[in-house]
Amino acid sequence: METAGEVGIKRPDPPVVGKVNHHSIELYWDINNVYKRIGPSNKWFRFSIEEEDVKTHMYGTVYSGYSMKHVVEGLDSSTSYRFRLKVTGHNGEYAYSPVVTVSTTREPMTGEHLHRAVNMNDEDAVLKILQSGHVKVDIPDKLGFSPLMIAAQRGYFRIVQLLIDHGADMNKENGSGKNSLILACFAGHLDVVEYLRQQGASWESRDKGGCTAMHSAVDGGNVKLIEWMISDGCExxxxxxxxxxxxxxxxxxxxxxxxxxxxxxxxxxxxxxxxxxxxxxxxxxxxxxxxxxxxxxxxxxxxxxxxxxxxxxxxxxxxxxxxxxxxxxxxxxxxxxx
The missing domain is CATH 1.25.40.20 (Ankyrin repeat-containing domain)
Incomplete structure (x- = not known):
């Protein structure tokens, strides 16, 4: 039986798509062992995976070697890519496969996405991330602040509501022991403080220095807020x-x-x-x-x-x-x- 190399290079099938995620695509080829490894390695067929540039429509090599599988990494999420397989014989003859088009998946939601959306006061993005079910509502940032702490401190009332509606813990504390109520009191956001109290936040909470929400409020100096806190029974x-x-x-x-x-x-x-x-x-x-x-x-x-x-x-x-x-x-x- 003659091999493909002895009669010229047979046009290969397009690469087969394996595992795909938001930053990588797995490709493999020659599943039927058409290009057998016969004789010394300098007689083997060489495989190359080439990727099309969407702007120039020119192809660049992303892999070259004797393996029959390659994972293309460092890709953008939710993006289409076009690949072709090049098979080269020991005598320099080569053939290209048809092009295969494959898209990476959407990047999974992370805590970083949620914190970014909260910081931008983007209600739609926050809701979308929370509804995805992939991100915990109380996931802290690098400074130990939960999304609710940030929203309360910045006075993002609707974001505070969304987070609490999705189970955010009002009693969660940052590294210094301050919770969302204490942070909102310092910042002087009366509407947020009222809402947190309605949802059960306690005046008895203290940070690691033993300071209460009233200590925090007087540091912030919002007289209207302090008056309301007093009327609400804060010591x-x-x-x-x-x-x-x-x-x-x-x-x-x-x-x-x-x-x-x-x-x-x-x-x-x-x-x-x-x-x-x-x-x-x-x-x-x-x-x-x-x-x-x-x-x-x-x-x-x-x-x-x-x-x-x-x-x-x-x-x-x-x-x-x-x-x-x-x-x-x-x-x-x-x-x-x-």
């Missing part, structure tokens, strides 16, 4: 687990926001509460140079005679930290009170 004098600061203490230490302080005091915040070092909101506000807040606290009953755990009072503290302006305010306020 105004909860303490963190480190410095034992209440929300009013955080205002005194961080922002000095008198509008926020007024709301807290009106809701019953203790103006003479002490932290773990025995400092009061007045002392902390004075040391942080919040003049208007110092005046407000004294007006609201802050006791200037209280000392810390070392027996040091506010006037002495102010002088020690070169807060001469605070010394003047304290003396002026004392005269006004007298």
């Amino acid at each position: 105004v004098d909860s303490r963190d687990s480190g410095s034992k600061w209440t929300p009013l203490m955080r205002v005194s230490a961080v922002t000095g926001n008198t509008h926020v302080a007024r709301r807290l005091i009106a809701a019953g915040a203790d103006v003479n509460v002490k932290d773990k070092d025995g400092k009061t909101p007045l002392m902390v506000a004075a040391l942080n140079n919040h003049e208007r807040l110092v005046r407000l606290l004294i007006e609201k009953g802050a006791d200037c005679s209280i000392t810390n755990e070392y027996g040091i009072g506010i006037a002495e503290m102010a002088k020690a930290f070169n807060r001469q302006n605070m010394v003047v305010i304290l003396e002026d306020m004392k005269k006004e009170i007298l």
Whole structure:
């Protein structure tokens, strides 16, 4: 029996398509063993897989050798590709197969796709990804934020609804222990906070530093949100687990926001509460140079005679930290009170 190489190169069948996914296509050929390996290797038929360039319609070689299978990798998803098989004999004669067209599959949805859609506030894309069933709704990003945390922090109300409708866990925490409610409170998104509360989010949740949603809200400074939180029963004098600061203490230490302080005091915040070092909101506000807040606290009953755990009072503290302006305010306020 004569081999194909002895009578010229027979036109090969097109490559057979094997496994296909979103980035690779498996091709194999000569399933009927037409091009047998007879004699020394320099007499064997050589196979090449060529791919057509969609722009130039020229063919380029993606594989050349003696194997009868090749996986073409690094392809784009949902894209059509055209391949042909070239068989070359030892004498240089060759023949091409008909072209085979095959398309890669759609790229499977991943957590990265979901996070990208949430960050872009793309409701349609988020819904499509969630309905695909391939991505877990609470999958975290590289920073440990779930999609719901991101949506709550950015105030994407409809995205928050979609995620919760698909089972997102409101109690899930990031690396610092902050959940979606705490993040939304800091960012000041009242509509999101209201919705999370309606869905069962608790005011009792705390981050790893023991700070509550109210601590977070006063840092953010949204007075309207804080008023609503108070009306909804959120505690105004909860303490963190480190410095034992209440929300009013955080205002005194961080922002000095008198509008926020007024709301807290009106809701019953203790103006003479002490932290773990025995400092009061007045002392902390004075040391942080919040003049208007110092005046407000004294007006609201802050006791200037209280000392810390070392027996040091506010006037002495102010002088020690070169807060001469605070010394003047304290003396002026004392005269006004007298």
